[in-house]
Amino acid sequence: MTSLLVTGIGELATCGTEPEVASVDTRPDAAFVVERGRVAWVGTSREAPAADQVHDVGGRAVIPGFVDSHSHLVFAGDRAEEFAARMAGERYAAGGIRTTVAATRAATDEQLVATVARHITEMRRQGTTSVEIKSGYGLTVLDEARGLAVARQFTEDTTFLGAHVVPPEYADDAPGYVALVTGPMLDAAAPHARWIDVFCETGAFDEDQARAILLAGRERGLGGRLHANQLGPGPGVRLACELGLVAVDHCTYLADDDVSALRDSGTIATLLPGVEFSTRSPYPDARSLVDAGVRVALASDCNPGSCYTSSMPLCVALAVREMRMTPAEALWSATAGGALALGRDDVGRLTVGSRADYVVLDAPSYLHLAYRPGVPLVAEVSGSPV
Ligand SMILES: [Zn+2]
Numbered sequence: 443m444t445s446l447l448v449t450g451i452g453e454l455a456t457c458g459t460e461p462e463v464a465s466v467d468t469r470p471d472a473a474f475v476v477e478r479g480r481v482a483w484v485g486t487s488r489e490a491p492a493a494d495q496v497h498d499v500g501g502r503a504v505i506p507g508f509v510d511s512h513s514h515l516v517f518a519g520d521r522a523e524e525f526a527a528r529m530a531g532e533r534y535a536a537g538g539i540r541t542t543v544a545a546t547r548a549a550t551d552e553q554l555v556a557t558v559a560r561h562i563t564e565m566r567r568q569g570t571t572s573v574e575i576k577s578g579y580g581l582t583v584l585d586e587a588r589g590l591a592v593a594r595q596f597t598e599d600t601t602f603l604g605a606h607v608v609p610p611e612y613a614d615d616a617p618g619y620v621a622l623v624t625g626p627m628l629d630a631a632a633p634h635a636r637w638i639d640v641f642c643e644t645g646a647f648d649e650d651q652a653r654a655i656l657l658a659g660r661e662r663g664l665g666g667r668l669h670a671n672q673l674g675p676g677p678g679v680r681l682a683c684e685l686g687l688v689a690v691d692h693c694t695y696l697a698d699d700d701v702s703a704l705r706d707s708g709t710i711a712t713l714l715p716g717v718e719f720s721t722r723s724p725y726p727d728a729r730s731l732v733d734a735g736v737r738v739a740l741a742s743d744c745n746p747g748s749c750y751t752s753s754m755p756l757c758v759a760l761a762v763r764e765m766r767m768t769p770a771e772a773l774w775s776a777t778a779g780g781a782l783a784l785g786r787d788d789v790g791r792l793t794v795g796s797r798a799d800y801v802v803l804d805a806p807s808y809l810h811l812a813y814r815p816g817v818p819l820v821a822e823v824s825g826s827p828v
Contacts, residue, residue: 445482446825447493448800449473452501455808456484457778457791468808472504476798484794497825499802503810505773507571507799507823508754509780509790512691512712512741514603515558515596516589517579519545520746528721538747539579539607546579546589554592561744562596565752567828569820571799572781572789574741576639578603583627590634599784601637601667602628605647605655620651624658638664642678649677656685665785671695672717683707689739689783694718694726704736710783711736713775714743715760716751728765739779740772759815769812799824 454472473490475483483491524538546554558575565573575597577589586604593600604623612619628638638659642652646669656666665688670678672692682690683703690704691712704711711731718725731738740761744752751757754776761772781790788797802822803810810819820828 443477444495445493446476446495446497447473447490448476448497448499448504448825449487449490450498450500451487451504452499452806453503453808454484454792455503455505455773456793457506457774458793474792474798479798481792481794481796481798484792499822501806502821503803503805503807504792505569505801505803505808506777506790506792506796507801508569508776509572509778509784509786510565510570510742510744510752510754511574511599511689511739511780511783512714512743513561513573513575513752514578514743514745515561515573515575516554516577516592517542517546517746518549518553518557520750524747525720525750540610542579542746543581543607543609547582547585551588551592554589555595558592558596561752565742565744565754566823567820568753568755568818569801569823570752570754571801571823572599572784572786573597574599574601574637574784576601576603577631577635578606578639578641580604581606581609583622583630586627587630587634590631594634598636600635601639602631602635602659602664603639603641604628604631605640605652607641607646616651620647620654623655628658628662632659632662632664635664637667639667639669641669642681643669643673643676645673649681652678652681653685656681656687667691671700679703679711683709688785691741691743692717692726693731694724696727696731701731701734701736704731705734708737710739710779712739712741712780712783713761713765714741714749714757715765716753716757717743717749718764719756719760720749720751725760725764728761728767732767732771737779737782738767738771738775739783740775741780741783755811755819756815759812762812763815769809772812773808
């Protein structure tokens, strides 16, 4: 067994699990030991045990790898023209997803694998070490199953999103499409998926449809997640809380009842500020959520339509600058919070027993993630230069 001592850490953000929702544990002159890919010991350089190898990071800051709990990486084509039109004044609506559906259906498996691989590499360069990937641009039995099989090559956290939008061939038969999603499509998708998700929004799926789809997934052993309250107020957040889902994502338009339901259920509110940035929309009120005792995660929502960024450091900077989170809260939400949103206790933190997924920043403190937005600060990921 080979052990590695990472030492000379100017600031180590360990990011515990609950209840330190808003705190980051920072220690000067910190060190930790890695054995078999896990953190085996955490302390100061002075007290560090002997190890087979030593890696001195020269006073730089170390954080856990980011856990991006919401992405849509299985797609083909891009929608740069749509983005340009939106920036010229057109409003974002759910229908643009169909453009990507057509391109994705036409792509080969090899093209889809290459696209996911390219984005995973891009994410890793920006410090992301765990990622959730959704299907949702196939919307046929065959294309959803193959999208999930592609995603499975890269992560265990794969999510069946057959209920992304109603595809054009079912435009006049939404009930027929829901029957397909909860029947043959779920049968084909379930072996490749850990989670099931629904886009519960005007123009996509309503509350009853979302409930039926989530319960059908639960019957097949899939955990539920939900896109909700992104484009306007709606029933999605309360539905997620009622069903005890681990996370509900977007949460941009919330009523007081939604906030208290989130607090009381423990369902995590995953905020995706890259979407509001990219669609020039109002941001979710993260400050009120955190102050109300709601657990908040941050994720990229990387997708070719509403938010084509893969950068968790950008999400942290936006959360601090635009959503009034403190830098500590934002870091926690992008690491430990993302892990909780995926029901995982082995990632998103650097404590004894966790996976040794760590990021060395070219900075003396994690504060620089928000203080220096847009600057490529990630120097190393788990011992490898980026
Ligand atoms: Zn999404």
